[in-house]
Structures are given as structure tokens and as C-alpha cells.
Amino acid sequence: MFNNIFGIHEKALLLYGDRVGVLANNLANADTPGFKARDIDFRAVLAQTDSGAALPLAVTEPGHIVLNAGGPSSAALKYRNPYQASLDGNTVEMPVEQAAFAENNVRYQASLGFINDDIADLRLAIMGQ
Amino acid sequence: MSLFNVFNVAGSALNAETIRLNTTASNLANAESVSGDPGKVYRARQPVFQTMMDRAGANTDGEGSTAGVRVLGIVESQAPPQMRYEPGSPLANKQGYVYMSNVNPIEEMTNMISANRSFATNVDAINTARDLLLKTIAMGR
Numbered sequence: 001m002f003n004n005i006f007g008i009h010e011k012a013l014l015l016y017g018d019r020v021g022v023l024a025n026n027l028a029n030a031d032t033p034g035f036k037a038r039d040i041d042f043r044a045v046l047a048q049t050d051s052g053a054a055l056p057l058a059v060t061e062p063g064h065i066v067l068n069a070g071g072p073s074s075a076a077l078k079y080r081n082p083y084q085a086s087l088d089g090n091t092v093e094m095p096v097e098q099a100a101f102a103e104n105n106v107r108y109q110a111s112l113g114f115i116n117d118d119i120a121d122l123r124l125a126i127m128g129q
Numbered sequence: 130m131s132l133f134n135v136f137n138v139a140g141s142a143l144n145a146e147t148i149r150l151n152t153t154a155s156n157l158a159n160a161e162s163v164s165g166d167p168g169k170v171y172r173a174r175q176p177v178f179q180t181m182m183d184r185a186g187a188n189t190d191g192e193g194s195t196a197g198v199r200v201l202g203i204v205e206s207q208a209p210p211q212m213r214y215e216p217g218s219p220l221a222n223k224q225g226y227v228y229m230s231n232v233n234p235i236e237e238m239t240n241m242i243s244a245n246r247s248f249a250t251n252v253d254a255i256n257t258a259r260d261l262l263l264k265t266i267a268m269g270r
């Protein structure tokens with residue numbers, strides 16, 4: 001019964017957390033020549049999660065170490081298509097990244113809010129008042 | 130938890146932007162420096178940024194999802210120094226010329242504004258990550 005209390009929000013929260021790191025990385029490298037901005041293909045990763053597959057890294061060889069805290073796999077990390085590439089090869093566009101960062105922030109807090117509501121519901125059921 | 134990584138990544142960017150602001154300050158301070166020898170006159174300095182990949186957090190492809198930024202080195206501008214006829218200057222050569230530093234104050238000012246904006250953005254990223262972490266810690270209360 002308690003295996004999946006929070007539904008998709010538990011996985012989504014981890015993924016939004018990873019995405020904050022990726023987007024912060026883009027912001028940090030806004031002035032680095034040749035840096036290519038990246039983002040997580042959210043729909044693909046979450047669809048994979050929803051169908052029961054594990055969220056973290058793919059293990060393709062027996063010798064591979066399973067890293068759960070290693071962040072999103074590179075298959076989920078896509079390079080961003082810039083609206084207008086700059087001459088030094090950097091594809092970070094500050095307004096785009098800032099908008100994505102703000103959006104991700106709101107989504108993270110929304111997922112957190114749903115989880116908090118679920119906890120409040122459970123507490124209500126347990127306490128009965 | 131990669132939210133903690135934001136502090137490392139954005140912190141490295143703050144460091145790099147600080148170095149950029151320092152070189153700008155150095156360039157502006159020396160914008161009016163003169164010398165009698167074109168080889169010894171002050172030349173504008175610019176930091177070169179490089180992505181710093183995080184191998185520790187690498188996935189199965191050996192590619193880290195997060196990376197900071199670091200200053201690879203400082204390069205000096207190769208623009209020729211301007212000559213100015215100032216026979217009264219104690220630094221003037223035999224022909225009465227002094228060599229001005231090749232700092233372009235307009236370039237430096239725009240560079241400073243850009244560094245300022247980048248710095249503020251990274252501070253913002255750190256504050257956001259901190260807020261999210263604090264709210265996550267308070268989950269269920």
C-alpha cells in the first residue's frame with residue numbers, strides 16, 4: 001500500500017533536482033568559449049520511469065558500477081539548439097537558460113507541494129482528526 | 130543529490146567572474162600608463178575561461194552531467210601600443226615619444242557589465258538551490 005504513496009512526484013522531484021544542476025552548469029559556463037548548453041529530455045526520462053524502468057544510469061556491461069547519485073545519463077542529456085549561435089561557439093543564451101531555470105524551480109516546488117499534501121493526508125488518516 | 134552540486138558549479142563561476150572583474154580593474158587602472166619602450170608598456174589582459182568537467186559524478190559514458198568553469202590563463206592583448214608626442218615626459222624616448230597602453234576603456238566597461246551580470250545570475254542560482262533545499266528539508270512538516 002505504501003510503495004507508491006507519492007506517485008510520480010517522487011521521481012519527478014529527483015529529476016527536477018538533477019535539472020537544476022544541469023541548468024546551473026549552463027549559467028556558470030555562459031562566458032566559456034565553445035561550451036554547448038545542455039538540458040534534460042524530461043519527457044523521455046519520465047516516460048522511461050513511468051514504465052517501471054529505473055530512473056538512474058544504464059548498465060550495459062557486467063563490470064559497470066551502478067551509480068545512483070551520478071546524475072542523469074548522457075542519453076537523457078541533450079544539447080540545446082541555439083536561436084542564434086555566437087561566434088565563439090558558445091550556445092548558452094542567458095534569457096533562455098534563466099527562463100528554464102525559473103520554470104524548473106516552479107515545477108520542483110509544485111512536486112514538493114503535492115508530496116507535502118500527500119503527507120498531510122496520511123497524517124490526517126493516521127491521527128483521525 | 131545534484132542540488133548540492135549547484136553550489137560547486139555556481140561557486141566556480143563566481144570565482145572565474147571575480148578574476149575577470151580583477152583583470153578589468155587592472156586594465157582600467159593602467160589605461161593611462163605610459164612607457165618609453167614599446168616592449169615594456171602595459172598591455173590589456175583578458176582571462177580565458179574553460180569548462181571544468183566533473184569526473185567524480187560521471188555516468189556510464191564517463192561524461193559528467195555537471196561541470197564548473199575555471200580560468201585557463203590570462204592572455205595579453207597583441208594590439209600595438211599607441212605613440213604619443215610628449216617631449217616633456219620623463220619617460221619619453223629620444224624622439225620625444227611615449228607609448229600608451231593598448232587598453233580600450235569602452236571594451237573594458239562593457240566587459241565589466243557582462244561580468245557583473247554573469248556574477249549576479251550565478252548568485253541567483255545559488256540562492257534558488259538553497260531555497261529548494263531548505264524547502265525539501267522541511268518536507269512533511
